[in-house]
Amino acid sequence: MKNILYATDCSKHDTHTLQYALMLSDILKANLTVLHIFSLPPIVVKTMRPKKYLSEHAYDEQLLVLKRYCSNHLKDIKAETAITYEVKEDDSVTNGILSEIANLSPDLLIVGMKDEHTARGSFTGSIAKALIEKVATPLLIVPSTKPFQKIKTLIYATDFEEADVLAIKKLVKIAKPFDTTIKIVHITNKDEYKVKDKMEWFKEMLFEKTSYRNITFDININDNIYEGLRNYIDATNADMIVLLERKDNSFLKKLFHKDLIKKMESKITIPMLSLNAEAL
Numbered sequence: 332m333k334n335i336l337y338a339t340d341c342s343k344h345d346t347h348t349l350q351y352a353l354m355l356s357d358i359l360k361a362n363l364t365v366l367h368i369f370s371l372p373p374i375v376v377k378t379m380r381p382k383k384y385l386s387e388h389a390y391d392e393q394l395l396v397l398k399r400y401c402s403n404h405l406k407d408i409k410a411e412t413a414i415t416y417e418v419k420e421d422d423s424v425t426n427g428i429l430s431e432i433a434n435l436s437p438d439l440l441i442v443g444m445k446d447e448h449t450a451r452g453s454f455t456g457s458i459a460k461a462l463i464e465k466v467a468t469p470l471l472i473v474p475s476t477k478p479f480q481k482i483k484t485l486i487y488a489t490d491f492e493e494a495d496v497l498a499i500k501k502l503v504k505i506a507k508p509f510d511t512t513i514k515i516v517h518i519t520n521k522d523e524y525k526v527k528d529k530m531e532w533f534k535e536m537l538f539e540k541t542s543y544r545n546i547t548f549d550i551n552i553n554d555n556i557y558e559g560l561r562n563y564i565d566a567t568n569a570d571m572i573v574l575l576e577r578k579d580n581s582f583l584k585k586l587f588h589k590d591l592i593k594k595m596e597s598k599i600t601i602p603m604l605s606l607n608a609e610a611l
Contacts, residue, residue: 332359332504334438335364347479368427397418442458485505486564489533491529498606499537502573514567516551518556560572570601574605
């Protein structure tokens with residue numbers, strides 16, 4: 332992992348996520364780009380000065396704001412990570428982030444989790460959900476109140492597909508520096524032998540593709556997928572949950588992935604990593 336992009340609104344409610352992004356980048360030995368999206372107030376656009384001049388002036392001003400924000404909230408953190416500062420003018424936070432992703436091609440995008448205090452709707456549930464649907468880059472959504480801590484346990488929810496194997500191989504890049512235990516879980520409402528057989532088949536297939544062995548496999552029986560995951564997170568004291576975003580016409584898979592990811596984003600109190608199956 333070489334490049335991490337973190338998008339911030341420079342608010343006091345986003346400082347834990349900023350620190351999380353820096354410390355994670357430092358441990359993964361990745362470069363960190365901190366991005367701030369801003370828009371020109373309508374009242375300013377109507378002044379006599381050309382919009383190009385106003386945009387350039389606002390760019391310089393917002394870049395200074397971003398650098399000061401990072402300096403103030405990262406001064407007590409010892410890290411060797413190189414930080415690049417970027418600001419973009421865009422009326423849409425989502426489009427601004429997508430534009431920067433197109434330019435930078437980061438290995439990971441980090442945003443803050445839904446927060447009622449956030450300005451402009453930046454990084455609220457609607458922004459995170461829009462990014463889940465549109466971004467191919469792995470997306471890490473971090474609760475605004477979550478301080479950084481070592482990732483000891485990581486949960487991956489599987490549906491026994493080959494795409495899951497590719498996703499877990501990508502996860503190993505994050506897990507290995509921490510010696511993280513990857514707990515692979517399948518939530519089902521059926522206690523059937525064929526489910527256990529599928530898990531054994533999946534385990535064999537996975538270990539053929541990766542040499543990382545700090546991985547466990549569980550089957551959790553619950554009629555409600557969301558509740559099953561929540562209960563499993565609590566029982567394992569997990570530090571991160573990972574879900575795979577798929578485009579599929581199956582109702583079950585839509586429930587298990589896209590809709591569940593959105594629901595998890597608004598309720599889960601640990602970082603949530605969304606991976607896009609088409610980008611694996």
